[in-house]
Amino acid sequence: MAVPEPKKPHHHGNLREALVLAGVQLLEQGGPEALTLRRCAALAGVSHAAPAHHFDGLPGLKLAIAAEGFRRFRNYMVDAEVLGEQTPRGRLKSICRGYLNFARDNRALFWLIFGYDLSEAPSAGLSDVGAYGYAPLRRCCAPFVPAGTAPEVVEAQVWSLVHGFTSLYLSGRFRGACDPADEAAANGLFDAVMALLDALPEQGLGKPGDLA
Amino acid sequence: MAVPEPKKPHHHGNLREALVLAGVQLLEQGGPEALTLRRCAALAGVSHAAPAHHFDGLPGLKLAIAAEGFRRFRNYMVDAEVLGEQTPRGRLKSICRGYLNFARDNRALFWLIFGYDLSEAPSAGLSDVGAYGYAPLRRCCAPFVPAGTAPEVVEAQVWSLVHGFTSLYLSGRFRGACDPADEAAANGLFDAVMALLDALPEQGLGKPGDLA
DNA sequence: GCTACAACTTGACAGCGTAAAGATCAGATC
DNA sequence: GATCTGATCTTTACGCTGTCAAGTTGTAGC
Numbered sequence: 001m002a003v004p005e006p007k008k009p010h011h012h013g014n015l016r017e018a019l020v021l022a023g024v025q026l027l028e029q030g031g032p033e034a035l036t037l038r039r040c041a042a043l044a045g046v047s048h049a050a051p052a053h054h055f056d057g058l059p060g061l062k063l064a065i066a067a068e069g070f071r072r073f074r075n076y077m078v079d080a081e082v083l084g085e086q087t088p089r090g091r092l093k094s095i096c097r098g099y100l101n102f103a104r105d106n107r108a109l110f111w112l113i114f115g116y117d118l119s120e121a122p123s124a125g126l127s128d129v130g131a132y133g134y135a136p137l138r139r140c141c142a143p144f145v146p147a148g149t150a151p152e153v154v155e156a157q158v159w160s161l162v163h164g165f166t167s168l169y170l171s172g173r174f175r176g177a178c179d180p181a182d183e184a185a186a187n188g189l190f191d192a193v194m195a196l197l198d199a200l201p202e203q204g205l206g207k208p209g210d211l212a
Numbered sequence: 213m214a215v216p217e218p219k220k221p222h223h224h225g226n227l228r229e230a231l232v233l234a235g236v237q238l239l240e241q242g243g244p245e246a247l248t249l250r251r252c253a254a255l256a257g258v259s260h261a262a263p264a265h266h267f268d269g270l271p272g273l274k275l276a277i278a279a280e281g282f283r284r285f286r287n288y289m290v291d292a293e294v295l296g297e298q299t300p301r302g303r304l305k306s307i308c309r310g311y312l313n314f315a316r317d318n319r320a321l322f323w324l325i326f327g328y329d330l331s332e333a334p335s336a337g338l339s340d341v342g343a344y345g346y347a348p349l350r351r352c353c354a355p356f357v358p359a360g361t362a363p364e365v366v367e368a369q370v371w372s373l374v375h376g377f378t379s380l381y382l383s384g385r386f387r388g389a390c391d392p393a394d395e396a397a398a399n400g401l402f403d404a405v406m407a408l409l410d411a412l413p414e415q416g417l418g419k420p421g422d423l424a
Numbered sequence: 425g426c427t428a429c430a431a432c433t434t435g436a437c438a439g440c441g442t443a444a445a446g447a448t449c450a451g452a453t454c
Numbered sequence: 455g456a457t458c459t460g461a462t463c464t465t466t467a468c469g470c471t472g473t474c475a476a477g478t479t480g481t482a483g484c
Binding site: 163 | 323327329331364365368369371372373374376379380382384387388389390392401404408412
Binding site: 015046047048049050053054 | 465
C-alpha cells in the first residue's frame with residue numbers, strides 16, 4: 001500500500017514534505033484564506049498540532065510552502081528560457097513570460113511568495129532558495145549590462161517591470177486586460193509593456209575592432 | 213465635550229468614519245495582522261459586533277479602509293506632481309517618487325490596497341476611487357503617448373515599473389537597497405530603475421513645420 | 425402616544441493558532 | 455533482551471477571531 005521509504009523514522013514517514021504539499025494544494029484550491037494549520041494537518045492525516053512541531057507555527061509553515069513555491073517558480077522561468085527564442089533578448093523576454101505564466105497558474109502561491117517581507121522573516125529559509133531563483137534573471141540580464149554599470153541596476157529594471165505588471169494583472173488592475181478568460185488581451189498588453197525592454201542596449205555587439 | 217455634528221443620527225455620531233480611521237491606525241501601528249473587527253470596535257469605543265453592521269463583515273471594512281488609503285495615496289502623488297520639476301518628464305517621475313514614498317510611509321495600507329483582487333471584490337467600492345486615483349497617472353503619461361498608440365499601454369508601462377519596484381523594495385527583495393535606514397541607497401536604485409522611462413519619447417516636440 | 429426603523433449591544437458558536445502534557449515508537453546502550 | 459532517551463505525534467485546553475441571532479436603545483414620522 002504505502003511506498004516503502006528508505007527511512008521511516010516514525011509513524012508517518014515524511015510528514016514535513018506531506019504538510020508542505022498539502023499546504024500548496026489548499027492554497028491552490030481555496031486561496032490564501034484556505035491555508036490553515038489545522039486543515040493542512042487534516043489533509044495530511046495527522047492531528048492538528050503536528051504541523052506546529054515541524055515548522056514552529058504557522059509562519060514557519062508558510063515559509064516552507066513559499067520556499068517550495070519559489071522552487072516551482074524558478075522552474076517555470078528556466079523552462080521558458082530554454083524553450084524560447086535563443087537570442088539574448090529572446091531569453092530575457094522568455095523568462096519574463098514564464099514569470100507571468102507562473103503567477104497566472106499559481107495565484108495564491110505567487111502572493112504567498114511575494115507577500116513575505118524578507119527583512120523581518122527568518123530569512124535564512126527563503127534567501128537561500130531566493131538566490132537560487134535569482135540566477136536565471138541575472139543570467140538573462142547579463143548581456144544588457146553596460147560596462148561600468150552594476151548588474152543589479154539592469155536586473156532591478158527588468159524585475160520591477162515584470163513583477164509590477166504581473167502583480168497588477170493578478171489583482172485585476174488593468175481594465176479590460178484582466179479577464180482571466182481573455183488571455184489574448186492580457187498577453188497583448190504584456191508584450192506591449194515588455195517592449196520597454198527593447199530600450200536596453202545589447203552589449204558586446206560592437207566588438208573592439210569593429211567599425212564602431 | 214463632543215464636537216456638535218450637524219447630524220447625529222444615533223449614539224455615536226459618525227461611527228462609520230471612526231471605524232475606518234481606527235482601522236488605519238491599527239494597520240499603521242501593528243501591521244496587517246493587527247487589523248481586526250473587534251480591535252477596531254474597541255478603538256472606536258463600541259461593541260465588537262458594531263462594525264459588521266456598517267460594513268457587512270470584515271471584507272467590507274477592509275474595502276472601506278482600502279478606499280480611504282487610496283485617497284491618501286492619490287494625494288501623495290498629486291502633491292509630488294505639483295511640487296516637482298514642471299516638465300512632462302519631471303512630472304512623470306515626480307508621481308513615481310510619490311508612489312514610492314507613500315508605500316514607504318504607509319506600508320500596511322499599501323499592501324491592503326494592492327492585495328485586493330478587484331476582479332472578485334465587490335468592486336463598486338474601490339473602482340470608483342480607483343478611477344479617481346488613476347487620473348494623475350493618466351495625466352502625466354499623456355505627453356508620452358505616441359499617435360496611434362492606446363494610452364493604456366504607456367500607462368501600463370509606467371505603472372508596472374513603479375509598482376514593481378515599490379513592491380519588491382517593500383518586501384525586501386533588493387539586496388542592499390532595502391535597509392529602511394539607508395534611504396539614500398534605495399532612492400539611488402529607484403532613480404536608476406526609473407531611468408528606463410527616459411526611453412519613452414516625448415511626443416509633440418517636433419511639431420509639424422520643424423526641421424524633421 | 426404610538427409605530428416603524430435604524431443603530432447598536434449581548435450572548436453564543438465554530439474555527440483558528442498556540443502551548444503544555446501525555447502517549448508512542450525508533451534506535452542506542454548496557 | 456531489557457532499558458533508557460529523544461523525537462514524533464496526540465490530546466486537551468486556552469484565548470482570540472468573524473459571524474450570526476436576538477434583544478435593547480434611541481430617532482423620526484404620524
